[in-house]
Amino acid sequence: MKITILAVGRLKEKYLVEGVKEYLKRLNPYARVEISEVPDEPCPENAPPAIEEQVKQKEADRLIKRLRPGTFLIVLDARGKMFTSEELAGKIEELALTGRSDITFIIGGSVGLATSIVDRADLLLSLSKLTFPHQIVRLVLLEQVYRCFRIIKNEPYHK
Numbered sequence: 001m002k003i004t005i006l007a008v009g010r011l012k013e014k015y016l017v018e019g020v021k022e023y024l025k026r027l028n029p030y031a032r033v034e035i036s037e038v039p040d041e042p043c044p045e046n047a048p049p050a051i052e053e054q055v056k057q058k059e060a061d062r063l064i065k066r067l068r069p070g071t072f073l074i075v076l077d078a079r080g081k082m083f084t085s086e087e088l089a090g091k092i093e094e095l096a097l098t099g100r101s102d103i104t105f106i107i108g109g110s111v112g113l114a115t116s117i118v119d120r121a122d123l124l125l126s127l128s129k130l131t132f133p134h135q136i137v138r139l140v141l142l143e144q145v146y147r148c149f150r151i152i153k154n155e156p157y158h159k
């Protein structure tokens with residue numbers, strides 16, 4: 001299975017870089033997991049909604065260029081559908097069994113994602129109703145994907 005985490009902005013905090021590295025290593029036996037980053041667009045603090053929309057659209061254009069045809073697109077958004085880890089594992093397994101073994105997860109930048117990205121999603125995934133910083137979302141998502149593979153393989157992992 002090929003999994004791409006397509007994210008707006010660079011991971012800067014050292015503790016998150018280390019965490020991401022650790023989960024990429026743990027995921028190695030289960031899937032080919034790749035992180036693909038597109039540059040974030042500078043956005044002034046307290047920018048009016050019209051400027052934020054422009055920022056999101058520029059970022060969306062960069063994201064769309066990176067999408068592989070046929071990839072199953074899971075867009076991370078707090079307003080999306082919530083899953084238990086077992087349900088998410090079931091979804092990943094179902095995709096693998098039906099030949100959809102190329103999955104892309106998109107994580108937005110600090111102003112979020114344009115509707116042009118949200119509308120393309122095959123699945124809009126919420127990790128919680130809470131809003132998290134995008135850098136933390138990357139680590140939490142990787143941990144959950146790892147947890148999913150442990151569940152799929154029926155291997156022990158902390159419950």
Ligand SMILES: C[S@@+](CC[C@H](N)C(=O)[O-])C[C@H]1O[C@@H](n2cnc3c(N)ncnc32)[C@H](O)[C@@H]1O
Pocket residue numbers: 075076077078079106107108109110111112113125126127128129130131132133134137
């Ligand atoms: C700081 S958030 C953006 C907040 C922005 N105001 C919005 O409404 O989307 C950055 C990105 O992290 C991801 N994100 C943050 N919280 C999330 C959650 N609870 N579930 C899923 N994704 C989340 C989304 O991809 C979001 O675009």
